[in-house]
Amino acid sequence: MLVNAFTKAVAQLSDPRVRRPLMLSLGLTVGCYVALVIALWVGLGSIEVVQPAWLDTMLDIAGGVGAIVIALIFFPAIVTTFVGLFLEQVADAVEARHYPSLTPPRDVPMTESILGALSFAGTALALNLVALPFYVFLPAANLVLFLLLNGYLLGREYQEMVGARRQTSAEMRTDRRRHRTTLMLAGMAIAGMMVVPVVNLLAPLVATAFMVHVVQALRAEGSSA
Secondary structure, X not given: OHHHHHHHHHHHHHOHHHHHHHHHHHHHHHHHHHHHHHHHHHHHHOOOOOOOHHHHHHHHHHHXXXXXXXXXXXXXXXXHOOOHHHHHHXXXXXXXXXXXXXXXXXXXXXXXXXXXXXXXXXXXXXXXXXXXXXXXXXXXXXXXXXXXXXXXXXXXXXXHXXXXXXXXXXXXXXXXXXXXXXXHHHXXXXXXXXXXXXXXXHHHHHHHHHHHHHHHHHHHHHHHO
16 A cells, blocks of 8 residues: 555656645755755864864864764654645645545644644654664664654654544544554655655655555545444
8 A cells, every 4th residue: 555655646746736836845855954964064063173183174074974964864854844835735636636536625724734843843853862872873773763763753744734634633543543553654654765865855745645645545444444
């Protein structure tokens, strides 16, 4: 089911209705990543060692590399806060092509979307900050830890953002209990996309379309149970 959902999401990138949100997503994604790298580079570069000079140079180089790596770690949390800006357009396009029999979705208030996104970003940043030493000092397990932690967070967040258009909070909680493994794997796929250079530029939009298919599949399973 997840492979099919992902394939459909990628295929819809050529849909004219997705072109505008695609450009918006690309612009925000590039801007977020560049801003993160610059902020981290400046912060890490402020660490100075006067003597010897070669050590200061090495620290500057390490700071640049570290900024790029750390930006990738925090990137999913930051960029997901902007998904609400194009979620409706993408979800409408996916539903129009693949689920034309659906009734019009609920109008989700912008304040609800913004508060939910900020809450997610705060939680994700805090947890990844706590996990940062483990990412650094457990090279054999850091990728697994990153995918598990962010897979849970992103699976839940994208499910809530997409599901809120057609489900109550109680229905979404029920789906999470029944399908926690599926949502975790979906979130891990999204987290994986967001740390692959170039691929991560399209990740927020693809993740949104992908989760529309996942949520609809879970709803169909629930109605047939």
